[in-house]
Amino acid sequence: MSKKKNFETLAIRTQTETTQFSEHSVPLYLTSGFVFDDAEEMRASFAEEKQRDLYSRYSNPNVNEFIDKICLMEGAEAGFAFASGMAAVFSTFAALLDAGDHVVSCRSVFGATHGLFSKYFPKWNIECTYFDVDNVESVEGLIQPNTKFIYAETPTNPGVDVLDIEYLSAICKKHNLLLIIDNCFATPYLQQPMKFGADLVIHSATKLIDGQGRVLGGVTVGNKDLIREIYLFSRLTGPALSPFNAWVLSKSLETLAVRVDRQCENALKLAEFLESHPKVNWVKYPFLKSHPQYEIAIKQMKFGGTIVAFEVLGGVAGGRNFFDTIKMCSLSANLGDTRTIVTHPASTTHAKVEDEIKEAAGITDGMVRCSLGLEHIDDIIADIDQALNSLT
Incomplete structure (x- = not known):
């Protein structure tokens, strides 16, 4: 058995798509749709009996490569990539929450995330209760019968406080909850939350993953069954990452x-x-x-x-x-x-x-x-x- 490759090598030597030209760098697939050989292939593809790219709002070779790299780096089973970090946050929450659900979140979160919790989710009868970074022991007491997941950034934005992922995971397992971690400030290079028990990991790829202020992007990776729900929601609502931005982000990972x-x-x-x-x-x-x-x-x-x-x-x-x-x-x-x-x-x-x-x-x-x-x-x-x- 060959030795597992190190992070830096995975970031550079993970290449999933090439053409008949055997290019050294993955080409751009700037197409909105894909063609079928015959009616049966078209039917089977939309019936999901055959896994292939259908439409770039659902999947695209460049987007797939970017997701594959992040999954390898985070130790995740599957993922979906989004047009921005906030598209990833909202779509992940919206796909998993139902009216009447409750969320426990760290108080120190990005301003737009707080806006979702305070302004928009209450319209759909979804409530959020906050805990403070210096009082993480209070988390268990905030859990309600309708609590769906615990959410936290670590390090937090903007105060760079650090949450104990393993501790939060133990609480989630005890109460049959999901743990969702925003790993934007750390990147998969510095921290892999799934190793400490997170179920899903979110990134604003706009930030350090791109690293040069060029494109927007977001990604959520984790448990394949949860990602399936996020994929189905996103396939309908359309917050998908563009192929060009995915190509840029995948190249950016090589220098992360x-x-x-x-x-x-x-x-x-x-x-x-x-x-x-x-x-x-x-x-x-x-x-x-x-x-x-x-x-x-x-x-x-x-x-x-x-x-x-x-x-x-x-x-x-x-x-x-x-x-x-x-x-x-x-x-x-x-x-x-x-x-x-x-x-x-x-x-x-x-x-x-x-x-x-x-x-x-x-x-x-x-x-x-x-x-x-x-x-x-x-x-x-x-x-x-x-x-x-x-x-x-």
């Missing part, structure tokens, strides 16, 4: 490890620098020993990730002055790019989240989310240092 290695190295160095900076109230990074969930982080993750969260002095005025003084780093609501990005979550990604929810999730007016890029760390630190030193 080398990119994230450098970004994690940069993130740790910046976090260590910020810990002693007089204009910073606090800094959080999963692989800093001062991080409240440091022991969980080193158990679950290969490295600490590419995101550093910190709070500048001066509240709203201090935050505004910091962002206005940045010279090199980009001001953007995105993350996971080759370029270092600084974001003000309170006024951007979480602007529509209620103040009490933001406060409970640790999103303060002076909080900065820094997504480390691939620039030289000395230049990154110099830019952030000069912006911090401008604060009074």
Whole structure:
């Protein structure tokens, strides 16, 4: 038996489609539909007696290759790819939830995900109860007879808190619930939630999986029976990933490890620098020993990730002055790019989240989310240092 290939090799040497030209790189399949040899093949294909590509809203060779790679990296049985990360989140939830169901979720989630829980799902009689990252022991007491699953991001957006996946999985198994983990901040390179008991794993591929700010994409992988339900829902509703974006994302996976290695190295160095900076109230990074969930982080993750969260002095005025003084780093609501990005979550990604929810999730007016890029760390630190030193 041959030795199982390592992550980096799987990312590069998994190629599922070639043509008669024997190309070294998978070609683009920019077609909306596929043809059949005869009426019987067409009938059997739509009756699902014959597995093949029918229509690119259902499946496509480029999309299939991208999904296959993510499944290999995450240790999943099956997956479905979406037009964006939020399309993956919504479609996964909508496919599995029924009217009258209940969800238990970590309070620290992406602003748009909170919007689903607070604004849209209640219209369909679906309720959500939150737990705090520093009170995970409360989770079991929040479970109701109609609870369907527990949902969490880890690390969380934007505060890079870390949830114990194994602990949550044990609760889910005890109560016959599903565990869904958003693995966007870690990527399959740094963390594989299914190894710790997750049933489904969601990614916004727009972020680190693409890694260069070029395309949108999302993917959910996991148990094949659950993915089947998500596939059937998505086949009808149409949130599918485009073939071109899938091709870009599949190529991006080939450099994921080398990119994230450098970004994690940069993130740790910046976090260590910020810990002693007089204009910073606090800094959080999963692989800093001062991080409240440091022991969980080193158990679950290969490295600490590419995101550093910190709070500048001066509240709203201090935050505004910091962002206005940045010279090199980009001001953007995105993350996971080759370029270092600084974001003000309170006024951007979480602007529509209620103040009490933001406060409970640790999103303060002076909080900065820094997504480390691939620039030289000395230049990154110099830019952030000069912006911090401008604060009074």
